[in-house]
Amino acid sequence: MTVLSREDRGALDTAVQAARRVAEAGARNALSVLGICDEKKPPHLTLEQAELRRLLRVELRRLGGVNAEGFEALIRAVAYEQWHRMLFARFLAENDLLFHPTYKVAVTLAECGEIAREENRDLFELAAEYAEWMLPGIFRQDDPLLSIRYAPEDTAGLHSILSGISDLTFLAEDALGWTYQFWQTEKKKEVNVSERKIEGYDLCAVTQLFTEPYMVQFLLENTLGAWWLSLHPESRLRSEWVYYKEQVQHDFSTWPTAINDLRILDPCCGSGHFLVRAFHMLLAMRQELGEDDESAIAAIIGKNLHGLELDPRCIQIATFALALEAWKAGFSPTKSYLPVPNLACTGIPIKAEKEEWLRLAGGDGSLEIELEKYYELFKNADTLGSLIQVDSGETLANAETLKKAFERAIKKEKDAGDPVAAIFGETAHGVMKAVDLLSRKYDCVVTNVPYLSGGKHGSLLKSFCQDNYSDAKNDIATVFLKRCLSLCRRGGKVSAVMPQNWLFLKSYMKFREGLLKQERWDLLARLGEGGFHSSAAAGAFTILLSISHTQAPEGHMLCGLDVSEERSAAAKAGALVDAEMKCVEQKGQLENPDGRIVFEMNTNETLLSTISYCYHGLTSGDMPRMKFCYWEITELMDIWMPYQGTISNHIFFGGNECLLRWEHGNGAIRILPGARRDGLEAWGKQGVLISQMRVLPSTIFKKEAYDNNTAVIVPHNPAHLPAIWCFCSSPEYNTAVRKIDQSLKVTNATLVKVPFDIDHWTKVAEEQYPHGLPEPYSDDPTQWLFHGHPCGSVIWDEETKRLTHGPIRTDATVLHVAIARLLGYRWPAETDPGMELAAEAREWVKRCDALLPFADDDGIAGIPSLRGEGRLVDRLRSLLAAAYGTAWSPEMENKLLRAAGYTKNDGQLKGDLESLLRDGFFASHSQLFHHRPFIWQIWDGRPDGFSVLLNYHKLDRRNLERLIYTYLGGWITQQRSEVAAGNPGSEERLVAALDLKGRLEKILEGEKPYDIFIRWKPIHEQPIGWDPDLNDGIRLNIRPFVEAGVLRSTPKIHWRTDRGKDPVPNASGTMERHNDRHFKIDEKKQARVDWDL
Template identity: 20%
Template sequence: MDKKAIKTFAIQARRSLIESIKLKLENLGITKDGVAEKMSQSTNEIEYYGDKGLSITGQDIRRRRELVARLKGMAKQEEWSDALTDLIEEVAYTWFNRIIAIRFMEVNEYLPSGVRVLSSETKLKVPDILREAFEIEDDLGGYSVDEHGIIQKALDTEDPTDMDAAYVILFTKQANALNHYLPELFEKTDDFMQLLFTPSYSSGVIKDLVDDIKEDDFDVDEGGQVEIIGWLYQYYNTEPKDAAFKKKKYLSSDIPAVTQLFTPDWIVKYLVENSLGRYWIRVLHDRGDERTSLQIAQSFNWQYFMPEAKQDEISTRADLSKKRVEEITFVDPAMGSGHILIYAFDVLLQLYQSEGYSRREAAQNIVERNLFGLDIDRRAFQLTYFAMMMKLRRENRRSFELQLHPNVFEVPSTSLELKDFSGAKDGSPIDSGNLSDVLGRFGAGKELGSLITFESSIFDDKLINKIVSEREAGQLTFEMSDQVNHQWELRNLIRVGKALSSQYTISVTNPPYMGSGKMPKTLAKFVGKYYPASKSDLFAVFMERLQHLTKENGIFAMITQHQWMFLSSFKALRERMSSWPIINMAHLGTRAFEEIGGEVVQTTAFVVQKQKLQGFIGTYERLVDFDSQKKKQQAFLTAVQNPNLNYVYRTKQTNFEKIPGSPIAYWASKKKLELLQYSSYRLQNILSAREGMTTGNNALFMRSWHEVQFFKISFLSTAHQIERDKTWFPYNKGGAFRKWYGNIWYVINWKNHGEAIQSNIDKKTGRIRSHNYNGKFGFREAITWSAISSGMFSARYSPTGFLFDSKGVSSFANDHTTLLFCLAFLNSNSSSSFLELLSPTMDFKIGQVLNLPLAKQHSPQVVELTESLISSSREDWNSFENSWSFTTNILLTNIAEHHRNWTVEAAFQQWQKEADDRFNQLKANEEELNRIFIDLYGLQDELSPEEEDKDVSVRRANLPRDIKAFISYFIGCVFGRYSIDTPGLAYAGGDWDASKYKTFIPNKDDLILLTDDDYFGDDRDVMTRFKEFLTTTFGSENLNENLKFIADALGKRGDSSEEQIRAYLRDDFFKKDHLSTYQKRPIYWEFNSGRNGGFKALMYLHRYDRNTVAMIRTKYLHPLQEAYERKLVQLKKFEENEQQTRQKNKYKKQITTITKELDELIKYDEKLQHVANLHIDLDLDDGVLVNHAKAQADTKILTPLK
């Protein structure tokens, strides 16, 4: 199945349908602004609408009136624009569903007429339904005289217009004819639906479907599956889903799009085979079948069945020897497009056949007796219904004549109230608490779906049965105009309510995922009241609901996000789940779904017995380390055949209670469980930790350190003495994985002891927005770590002088030696192995970290190694200009230290050696610490001291990165931020000191041009300055060699090294490197005239003043315009005199380019003049984001910070 092609088609089909429907509505005078009146020239027979004055006649006039009435009715419940959007979506998906259903049926020869509708069996361009229109007239319900004439004319003339007109008739009649056989999908078409969709076989959605999606993907005899309908549906919802995800809170109408995800085929098989399949194996064993469970599974070809672990104790289960297959009920309460139910159908078919049933009889029983499903989304319900009917049709050619209705349901909402029913002929109101309860619970059915619960006894109410009884309906008094509708609606509510009140042998689902913060108000309130243990996420709520839906001694199975296994917010849910033994769990982790990349969605699939079994040993497959859906699938299959692999675990659920918080840490060894349960000495005995500050507005009070003037930052504050004349103070805020030292990015406004932060009041509540001001712990030497990480835990040494954030937790000891010992332990793999149990979700809370068992013996070697590790990590951090302790570029450091006149290549090689030496030494020291702690904890049988290179967090040499860093340093020297003569920052605000610059003099103006050529030959040109810089630092004799080495490292195209470097500086330096290096808070800003790049230049933020833009305009832009004009004249002369066509065309291309650049510069000049006249002042304390916008005064003169 080509999912890429399917996705492309589905997304484009939705767009095409919607655009087509919108256009038809506009032509009918119906837009987001309302409904237009017919134009004055209209008559009773013809009406004109829209800007183009298009006409409608005959039946279309009536259809338009019905359409307008429908829209106005919808607009009573919502805004007009929303009503219009909803109707467009409804029409689009209705026809989309029908088109793909017809395609599936025609390919598999399931259409009652036996004639293709969308295509030709003999690959003709014209669909068979046109060629055989009169042969299948009875199947389509017959033709009127007019229809007969249109079809005959088309067949006679074969004119495309005539053929299209006939096809519209035939397609619509086929859709309406299928209503008799598949009434839930092919509902009788509202006339206005026909008005808004014109089927065409020669263009649009139908043609794209036939041309772009392989026929074999639909053909069940050629490996196709009815599941293609589910994939098409999921991909059809791609854009609505993406739009909804961007919302802070979902609407009830968003729920289907944001929660439906097509479950991978192998996971569906895992869930069904290990629940339904397992249950049947128990039936066979209770009947006396002596085969092993795996042997029985293999006889059914259940590849994903995992046998149960051998039990220490014999657990008593209910005897199933008399259970018949007809008695097994299977439900999916969040069925989506029916993927799970369809595979359950296949498995049940196997069971019936093994019991001696014919496939035909079995299929009918499955649809009528075994399978049940529910969903809030009508589209999903229709597709599940269709898929079930197609499975039935495959086994029984006469199934359409049986008029069967599968037990799948759309959970409805109702606005009916008790007052809509009356119990006496005089119209007096009836009194039925049960009826009122039913109506009330379905009031928000579209939001609550399968979470709605009923006691089954509620439906034994005599009055309810009387109302829904066809025989007695006439004896009741209704509002006569509505009585039939009310009766039918209530009848449907009762059918769905009975399904919701029932319990089932097997319950399996892939539930909706939705955090409580995004739940619609009604849903959030409901789950908070009725599902308090699981209210944090909808998937967890469904875990409780699935257990309720399952009969005692039954089995339920799910795939969910894995947070419930570990997070404290799900502890109450875990306690409830502990009553039911986990038979099997396939812990998938990330990348279990091809459609979801990244590390955010982490899942687990599991099978649970609804029976209290003491001491049950569950089996767990740890697949989290396999990094793709395919690899996880293969790893599971391998585990089935070899259950003793190192990623297969067996444990009792009672073991989880030995771990603080009771996480489902099934991989915990006996030794670790003992240490976690019985250790009396823990990290909290010698280390105290505090959650850090919440400023209430980081955008206002926090900056990257390089944004502000350097002299305003305090580096000498301590807990006892704070520098009162400073504004900005170092601030720990977590960050990426890095051990020992670093991630020092931020400063916070703590002037006057944080006066501004502590007085920041929320205008709505009147409360102070900030809290946790660090108190006596501020500015103390500490250990810090990232509270939330996407990878391993990593702790860093924080010297005195720092405040800390809630995301950069800090911990403290009474003395330096103890602090370093704790830091060493936290960064050891022993600590990591404990934290994998306590914090598997990478949310490293204080309580979990401090609860780590601590070895009482302190090795003196630990502190010595830790000092060395901190020193190495500090050296690495300070080697790059992200650090405020950066002194000079790494390539120039080597020249100074070794007193050599090297080439850039030689300098890089020396840096590479030193970086490798540091890396290898640090890795060796970390492995020695690992060995020490492994010995202290007695974990030699579980852990090895060796670590992978990826877990060593100092940097090795990287030629492209390091050359780009060298160029960045050069730019800094051009602007005076750095100086070859002065270690560290030479200028970052304050007073300019010219004495710091002797060897390489910065530009006088705060600008350097990034042009495609050297137009001036002076310090305005970036390559002129770069060559000067290279000559100054590495000597003139190696200039060309150095330029080539640098150009090769950058990998840009160009005829010469200079052109390649110039191209990098012009096109990539700012957007690709400087922005990322400085975390989208750049210190060099790029002036940019637009798409053609006529003017590009860099400016240093800290040298900006109110006259900078005026200076740029007069000293740089205008001279560059003149240079372009001179070049244009020159190129035109060259072009005139050139005889060779190739060269002549080259000149023409250059003339076109420079003409566009000149035109762009004229417009850019106007923008610069506007800004220059404003003389804008910037306050660096406001930060880059604010100043970047302010400096442009609502124009676009700078490259965006994206």
């Protein structure tokens, strides 16, 4: 099996996405020339163009109507057809399968180009004509979408992209499948960013995911391959099927023994990856039986393989992929026609008005009755696709009889010159074929199901799943698993690539229990995260499942593999070959907590849930508004409260960076959509806080609010807290949880449904913490527990099992703390004597008092000497000397510079402390403090120019005026004196300073775009000029300074639209959470006047 290399796959991705952009632009241009959406035909059109316009307008009606929506759909359709005609032609040519229709010899694209030039025709139009007799369903010369002529420059652009793709790409078995996933990339991003509910055309883009070759092989070798080996145990093919697992307990007693009777279906076939691999396996089987290649291939295509798909374009690609493999395998395209593949699109909605649709019956009353049934079944086909059920009481006429009657009626309408008959007749043909395949039963249903959680379902899809698959409704993937089982014969098999969360989430408990009781589980392989190469599958945790549509006998064993620890798709593919097989009794799975699917579980042990409860955290509903970093605020007042969040590693006290806009629970938290006041029962109690992602890191919880990415385990008896902490902070805890739940984010309920040996962990706690768990402390300045001292430290002493003072700190944060103190900032532990804090940390808080005299009076400090205050570097050294005492020295200063990362590649320092303050501090400060810097550096853009560090909390209007007219004004006066004295560089410094003064004055005035915009405040409450409210946060208040370009570096802050919608229109005039808005001063003033009135 030849597949694309990573490099070729990346190049193909780039090419296809570029091709879509060029093709859609070309389609838009060409359709505009034809005046498709104009009421009247443009006068410049020829008769041929006018007829094409008429056909395209019928197509427009079929796609959604003569409106903007229909026009965009037509653009997409034209672009797809034009590009893929070229692409398919090159696939044929590169595989020596493009034949001259008269001479029946293979021709190259170069030879086609010569003929095209002689006939003054387009190369790929000619190539498509040559291919039409081989695949009339794909290369239709009468297709109006392909009759459109692109402008020469648009055609040349597509030719250039196509010719740039490597020749080897067209020889790979998986290349066709990747092309369509890449084609959908931008559409998928657009739909996901929009946050709209998913149905209709969006479903194809969002759920499209190319199945990895190893997944296809694994599932087919353990279904189709297992069936063959049950009939032919000595088959030489056994050695070729590297993923076949002989330990699995199969039962093929209801399967056919003759290969011609075998029926395989992929109901979500996409570009045909499963079907192509099954084709090769079936061909090898038939060759073992002695069949000649042409007969074998014709039988496989005509009898064995079947495919259904929501997206008509995928069906086209799958058809082409199957035909291509058939020809490559030896079926001669010049001697006989390949049987039409049993593929059908289930996603063709009937967009016509009902009366128009029924006209296709041509006056045949019984045909009209049948067409009406089809209309009701398929009017929402673009959302439901293969979920459409035709076997639930529908009395549809015999397919062959209906087809003949319909063809007679369509011919009659076409002869009468009705273009609707031609366009909608194709829809009807497709619908009939889909109904035929949907009404059959199959021996093997194999697929990669679509993934889409219930919260993203549009109203139609949501109600359908609720009404028809209530126990599986939480994801379309589980709905499809049930649908696949209903497409199986009794005893048939479903093999699927699926998300894994339904194996253990409580919301799927009823669904799991039903499958465990009613179906036979044969094989389950856990892939976990990273099973796909594609970035489109980022965050997908997957399984490979094979399940039989029959009740499991007593004692039936489910066989399982787990390769989730492997980090890449390639590693997982390799591990599946020889991974350890674990077999567990299927019936025994019902005894697991919530009926979870677990390869090993000791159900006799006491669960953690018997001695504790786990609470889920609070959801704010609007995080950028409701959750700030604590250093953005100086006083909690009645607005804010500490809000504990996630951590990345086990730590005694962590996740203490943020505040919640709580307002005693009576503010915005009550009205914001999506806000959930969960977990309040844990407030005021002690427990263990678990970050619910990855390895489930834990920290001690001390009574505050906590966010919805965390959960708190609170013991029923507080005396059990040390034992629970020891368990949760050990590797054993994550291992225990992951045995029953492998989802990226584990639910709070699951976190305590693990075995807990209280005697063992109590003994561990007594040994580790004989004096009890430590009281709160932190040496991290991003934590509100931080004591505030630049070099003080508190550590856990493993010998004494107590907290103690540690060695003086020399890490990268020391300079940040010292500079912040110099500019007048104090940490919460210093200003809140009631904060619960370890005695050792409180001692360091007291030592901070000695550093208070070094604090600047207005929070503005010049890096050069300004206002007679002296150079900032000298003041900083004085503070550090006081903090370090006798340990301070030039060597210590250099050590701090190295810790701050202020070094060259060769390890030498980039400069001294002053150069760090000028050039490196602000960017580093922004990064350390989560890109919400509270120390700002204002400069004029020159390395020898004006530059100050200032404390954002003190930068009110008065202090900004002082910055402009006192600090900067004094600098300007100094530069003018130097200009008069003729000092070098003074003129340039004066120009830069005056420019900076003008920029800062614009911020002071606050005219757009140098205004502050707070989306949740009405216009009359928006600040006029520089008048910031600290409760609006650094993100919004810093914008005028970023717009003016006066900061030393730009923090990574965006003002794009935030996720979610507000319950009522906000300051942007919409319910969208826009932040990049500006108001003129006059607008704000008028709003205030209107408000007062």
